[in-house]
Amino acid sequence: MSRKRTALLVAVAAAGVSLTAGGTRELLRRQAAMARRAIGKPLGEDAIDADKTWKASYGDPLDLLLLGDSIAAGLGAERPKDTLGARLARGLAKEVHRSVRLTTGAVVGSESAALADQLDALPEGYRADVAVIVIGGNDVTHRVPVATAVAHLEQAVSRLRAQGTEVVVGTCPDLGALRPVPQPLRALGSRMSRQLAAAQADAAVRNGAHAVSLAHVVGPFFITNPDEMFSLDRFHPSALGYKRTAKALLPSVLLALGHAATVPFGHHRPVALRVE
Numbered sequence: 613m614s615r616k617r618t619a620l621l622v623a624v625a626a627a628g629v630s631l632t633a634g635g636t637r638e639l640l641r642r643q644a645a646m647a648r649r650a651i652g653k654p655l656g657e658d659a660i661d662a663d664k665t666w667k668a669s670y671g672d673p674l675d676l677l678l679l680g681d682s683i684a685a686g687l688g689a690e691r692p693k694d695t696l697g698a699r700l701a702r703g704l705a706k707e708v709h710r711s712v713r714l715t716t717g718a719v720v721g722s723e724s725a726a727l728a729d730q731l732d733a734l735p736e737g738y739r740a741d742v743a744v745i746v747i748g749g750n751d752v753t754h755r756v757p758v759a760t761a762v763a764h765l766e767q768a769v770s771r772l773r774a775q776g777t778e779v780v781v782g783t784c785p786d787l788g789a790l791r792p793v794p795q796p797l798r799a800l801g802s803r804m805s806r807q808l809a810a811a812q813a814d815a816a817v818r819n820g821a822h823a824v825s826l827a828h829v830v831g832p833f834f835i836t837n838p839d840e841m842f843s844l845d846r847f848h849p850s851a852l853g854y855k856r857t858a859k860a861l862l863p864s865v866l867l868a869l870g871h872a873a874t875v876p877f878g879h880h881r882p883v884a885l886r887v888e
Contacts, residue, residue: 658720659689659695659716660686660690660692662693662697662698662716664692664713665712665714666698666702666711667705667706667712668711669711670705670709670710673710673712674708674713674742675712675738675740676700676714676715676742676743676744677715677716677717677740677743677777678696678715678717678718678743678746679731679743679745679768680730680744680746681719681721681746682718682721683718683749683782683785683848684696684697684718684744684747684782685716685719686716687720688848688850688853688854689851689854690851691851696746696858697714697718698714700744700858700861700865703859703862704862704865704869707862708869708871715734715738715740717731717733718746723750724765725756725760725764727745727765727768728764728768728771739775741778742779742869743772744780744782744861745779745782746782747812748761749784752804752805753787758808759811761808761811762808762811762812765781765816769815769816769819769820769821772821778821778822778869779821779868780821780823780861780864780865781812781821782824782857783808783809783813783816783826784827785826785827785830786806787802787804805827813825817883818883820882821882822865823879823880824863824878825878825879825880826860826861829878829879830860863875863879
């Protein structure tokens with residue numbers, strides 16, 4: 613999701629559908645304008661800094677890296693402990709009884725192309741035990757071709773795996789959950805985000821990463837309980853939304869680190885680890 617989030621729109625329609633009449637184009641243009649007015653930017657442009665060692669008293673720390681867009685950065689959370697990274701760090705620490713050092717490289721507004729810069733910005737010599745990537749919403753709203761977005765994701769996954777970091781990819785959320793976006797734009801956004809998510813999952817497991825379908829695992833909560841799951845901008849997750857999202861991602865983080873064996877619904881192992 614992005615600081616330019618309200619771009620969701622005419623772009624989505626133009627990329628996903630062949631518009632045969634000027635009247636349809638005008639309808640979509642007006643709906644995009646309505647979405648921009650409805651969403652606004654009440655959260656600003658910067659997420660809360662939650663980077664620290666969580667559950668420090670446990671000792672023997674693991675390093676957790678968050679990459680991606682505003683969801684990975686935790687925009688919408690009002691307290692550090694409610695960001696996605698902090699929620700994951702605390703959940704992981706409790707499961708393995710080790711402290712977790714959180715490093716957030718994610719940047720609000722990022723497309724998949726920004727993953728390389730996020731990796732380059734990390735301290736020299738830094739290596740995480742596990743990295744979680746959540747990206748894709750801005751690729752959809754900015755009309756980035758699926759093949760292009762996925763190629764950038766593959767490169768990031770390959771870089772991380774080459775240095776021995778386990779990787780979990782949370783695929784593009786279902787943009788159809790965004791109630792401020794009127795129909796038919798919402799339906800088009802849903803279709804395109806699901807197409808990207810499927811391609812992301814395939815690319816992730818082929819390149820040695822775990823993949824979690826956020827649309828399937830946590831998406832229904834956002835659709836049925838939008839008032840609780842979204843923050844005040846009705847676009848980014850609330851504290852409860854991040855809690856649910858972290859809970860959805862955690863099983864694959866544990867799998868990646870060898871602390872679980874069961875693969876839940878909506879989770880996918882790397883191809884090389886599958887038992888045929």
